[in-house]
Amino acid sequence: MTTEERLTTRQAAERLGVKPETVYAYVSRGLLGSRRAPDGRGSTFDAREVDALVRRTRRPAQQPSGDDAGNGIGVVRTGITLIDGDRCYYRGVDATALADRHRFEETADWLWTGVMTPGTRFTAPPEALAAARAAVAALPGHSGTGDRLRVAAIAMAAADPLRFDLAPEAVVGVGRTLIPVLIDALPAAGQEHRGEGRAAWRLWSRLTARPADEASLRVLDAALVLLIDHDLAASTLAARVAASARAHPYAVVSAGLGALDGPLHGAASGLAHRMLAEVLERGSAAAVVADHLRAGRGVPGLGHRLYPREDPRAVMLFRLLQAVPHAAPALGAAREVVATASRDTPLHANVDLALAVLSLSCRMPPDAGETVFSVARTAGWIAHALEEYEERPLRMRPSGHYVGPRPPRPLP
Known part of the structure; x- marks a missing residue:
């Protein structure tokens, strides 16, 4: 192999054993570099880089399937978050630097697509928001924010007939609409700030009746960025297990919210x-x-x-x-x-x-931090879903080690 060898998209896909669109998904996530073809039609890829990615993603020759696909999940490959010493990095970029320079929506969208677009805004579709609000309104008055977020996610899934489309662009589309719906479905605690449409502004009005000030909003927006992901925390592992079973992205987020509800994690x-x-x-x-x-x-x-x-x-x-x-x-x-x-x-x-x-x-309720955590981590769960959908299905199926009575036993 010469240092100049380049592969077409189709050749790279064949060598990787994936579809051509998956090759571009690898590019968007920073796992593979690309260069425009000399004729301007399509892209080319460094053969050495493709082969290195093949080695990193190679599967054993014999793979179990279905419910019997049991294997250890002690280590899960991920290109999303690295915690090294006293630093946290998203796709190799210092998370605190991202929080210092970019808004939550910009960072989340970059994490999903690999493209940083200044001024990115997320919009709640009216039909989905109406379904989520109706479901949240039906809950008992003593329901917590976590209950409302889980119900809102389920209601939005039920309102989306295309929820099982797991193509990367469809999953990213879910992320861009799910996050604002989760926020706007919560009951307002104070004056709504619709002017800028930023997630931090919208979330602020759900958390406190105190008038917003720029310094406090800056803290809230930075917190959202910093909490997007943190390696394979319990809720993120739950989300990846759901994605491994090819659950749709709303169900992936619901799995994460369920694990987050425990007192040792989100609370x-x-x-x-x-x-x-x-x-x-x-x-x-x-x-x-x-x-x-x-x-x-x-x-x-x-x-x-x-x-x-x-x-x-x-x-x-x-x-x-x-x-x-x-x-x-x-x-x-x-x-x-x-x-x-x-x-x-x-x-x-x-x-x-x-x-x-x-x-x-800021006169927020005690569970406000959990709400911030949940909204922010939704972006991370979507990123992990995108990554897990490219892996072999049902790979996160460990084998149980039975320690009960040995059969046969008398019928009770």
């Missing part, structure tokens, strides 16, 4: 919110931290197993929160909690504590 910022509120009420972080330790609980919002030192998402959000005047008391409480809990063992604030400062200082 962490709510626990930190209540802790900071108690610190401000009692005037002492030491007493509150002591109560958590006495009860055998960890201190909410501290530490993260994936970061040896500081959570870079928290570092950025705390920096932005310093520009929010009414956040000063909650920021002070958070710093006091960190200092108190770190007296003997070094501990650092994580993103949940930063979300708690935002929600508490």
Whole structure:
């Protein structure tokens, strides 16, 4: 093979064992480079780069199928997020740099398509929004935001007869409409901001009646960017399992929302919110931290197993929160909690504590951080669905290790 060997789209597809449109999906996700053909018709691809991608995606010769397709899923190849040391990268780009430069919609769309389009806006289709709002309105009054988001996603799926179209452009289209529907289906807490149509503006009016200010909206938008993805968290793994079974993207997001509903995942910022509120009420972080330790609980919002030192998402959000005047008391409480809990063992604030400062200082409910988390992570689940749809179906089917009574046993 010479260094100059180039392949046509069809040749690259044959070598990879995929359809031609999948080759372009690899390009959009940064897995493969392309160059315009000399005659201007179509694209060409570096044969060495194609062969390297073949080696990375090669499947065993004998593949089980259907319900018996059991294999280990300890490692899942992904080109979406890398956590390395104390940094988080989306497709090789520092997530905090993206949050500093680009809006949530721009970053999400770039993650799906590989193209950064300044000024990108997502729009809620009227029919889908009406279906989602009707379903949400039918829930009991005590329903939480997580309940409303799950119901809205299911209602939107039922209203979409083309939901089983898993072509990349169709899945991206679902992402662009699902996110605004999830936001707009929530009951308004304050004045709606329709002027700019940005996700952060729309979400703000669902979370608080407090008038929006640019500094607070900046924090909210950055939080949405920083929470889009975080490797294979529990909810993301659930979403990929659904995508592996070729569930449609609405069902993939529903699977993620279901896993996120657990107290050990999405609810962490709510626990930190209540802790900071108690610190401000009692005037002492030491007493509150002591109560958590006495009860055998960890201190909410501290530490993260994936970061040896500081959570870079928290570092950025705390920096932005310093520009929010009414956040000063909650920021002070958070710093006091960190200092108190770190007296003997070094501990650092994580993103949940930063979300708690935002929600508490902006008069949002305790579950506001979970709402922000859910809306942001929807973009990440769509990205993982796009990636998983290119893999062998049902590959995430581990084999069970039976430990029950050995048969035969008498009929009960």
